[in-house]
Amino acid sequence: MKLTTKSEYTLLALLYMARQEKDKFVKIEDICASCDIPKKYLELLFLALRQNRYIKTRRGTKGGYMLARPAGQITLAEILRLMDGALAPTESVSTYFYSDTPISREEKVLSVFKEIRDYISQRLESLTLADLV
Amino acid sequence: MKLTTKSEYTLLALLYMARQEKDKFVKIEDICASCDIPKKYLELLFLALRQNRYIKTRRGTKGGYMLARPAGQITLAEILRLMDGALAPTESVSTYFYSDTPISREEKVLSVFKEIRDYISQRLESLTLADLV
DNA sequence: AATCTTGTCTATAGATATGATAGACAAATG
């Protein structure tokens, strides 16, 4: 688990959108100005958000971005996973990891890391954008 | 928080030492062979451990490394912090961070991250090497 | 004393990840 500016920028931008009136497209320019994010970089992040159906867009004058689903249906966990990968503190306890390495024989170590992983997941899955506005 | 091989290697090595009979110096060679860690790399990690008084050493034949304190007095938290830095999920909620950035105005986001940070710290501070052997 | 063994320390190299930018292209609007 390493949350980078990708997650931070994305969260800021999504919360900005969540605060807009319903069905209003907001320009990336506005978000960048308000949240102090480099425009070209946020475009890249939005590309991923759009391809994963978290936001929808329209081009041209009057174009922009808006949430594709109600804020209450977008969890923090899915956003952070999309932007910065698995929430587990180490690869060795990431859900789809398996290999017979020395650390995989340290059962007690692994179980602590798994406990932490589960706590983080549950906490972040229980929160939606609506909870954070 | 990003746990890398530094933390994993270090933990493996410390646990190996914790399992030895008391007052026995163990050669880095042995640890590397047993835990599958590159020797030169582990030397580097041990340097930090030694400078921070977690292990003590002796050179020459019959030399090697051993824990400088009882395993029950070395917490997981201090080792992981030493090797991979702050346990907070993001810089923005790391203890000595302050700056007036957009994220610092998102109180609810920050408080979730702080909650996670506190959970991780408490969990890891409550565990010592002795608990993991 | 000479030599072997093992740890100390600084420098550096290669690979990967992160943060950011450039620019050609596509579609909506007036």
Place this chain on the structure above:
DNA sequence: CATTTGTCTATCATATCTATAGACAAGATT
């Protein structure tokens, strides 16, 4: 058809991570 705004791929600079090299220091053995 010109302007505006989003789409997408490529690329770059910097930082971080993993690992190695090599000169040096000190304890052990003979």
